[in-house]
């Protein structure tokens with residue numbers, strides 16, 4: 001029996017999405033592929049509220065985190081860090097030979113727009129990275145406030161929306177995001193292996209002045225091939241077929257607003273449960289709508305709970321990184337329903353006698 005995944009990615013994929021991917025292979029240098037690419041790009045633009053250029057890459061999100069800094073950091077990057085994934089982006093920036101500073105916040109805290117403003121006002125930075133939804137801590141950054149600050153500077157605004165895009169409204173253009181990236185195994189409920197990003201005209205222009213952009217994620221190569229409605233290297237064709245299906249389902253069956261509302265409703269129910277039985281790690285106003293990070297105030301033996309949930313057909317998520325022992329996480333993203341979530345929470349109640 002397949003287990004239900006309550007981990008923050010990968011998440012369950014519907015039989016219909018699998019069906020959409022179970023079709024004969026096509027070549028990627030022909031018209032049928034170009035149509036598929038076009039349809040995916042159109043659907044993604046609607047999802048991301050952007051008119052910018054969309055690139056689809058055969059990688060997980062980390063690949064595009066590397067690509068974003070590789071193409072858009074010229075002099076020095078400010079990496080805003082408040083958890084494992086944002087810290088990873090700082091590491092990636094340095095590993096790619098870029099000058100970079102981390103603006104560190106405690107795990108569980110949201111990045112502070114004022115402190116970001118202070119840093120950017122030094123004039124040292126031409127790019128900044130931000131993780132919108134810190135999956136390790138369940139913190140959703142106040143991106144509107146931060147975007148208002150970033151707009152005052154000539155800084156490339158690079159944003160990881162890996163665990164929020166498709167579950168939360170993120171208006172990439174309104175926010176002035178230069179590179180907005182995510183992978184499809186989280187809120188998009190598809191198998192891993194495909195990442196996508198929107199890239200602004202300004203970022204593309206800048207990339208032309210940045211040397212050593214590398215090969216695999218060179219935005220200008222992607223742009224050149226996009227003009228022919230193709231990709232530079234072999235794309236993840238089957239996952240793209242799933243992506244086209246999911247985008248159709250989102251736009252034409254569920255509706256974007258309904259999808260966001262469903263995520264909000266699931267988050268509300270999970271937060272209510274967490275506050276009743278434990279505590280939230282983040283301040284409630286910054287608590288994510290796609291994954292709840294619970295402070296393990298009862299000292300529950302999470303490995304034991306994980307094993308018991310596994311026996312009942314669920315995959316439980318412990319904490320991540322340095323807070324692995326003090327927290328656990330409940331993902332409520334993708335095609336998850338409020339009923340399934342409630343059953344899961346009830347099952348935990350039963351196991352723990354809550």
Ligand SMILES: *Cc1c(COP(=O)(O)O)cnc(C)c1O
Nearest residue numbers: 060061062085133135162163183
């Ligand atoms: C999952 C995740 C990543 C990394 O994604 P991969 O698919 O493993 O490359 C990066 N950032 C955030 C916020 C994530 O949740």
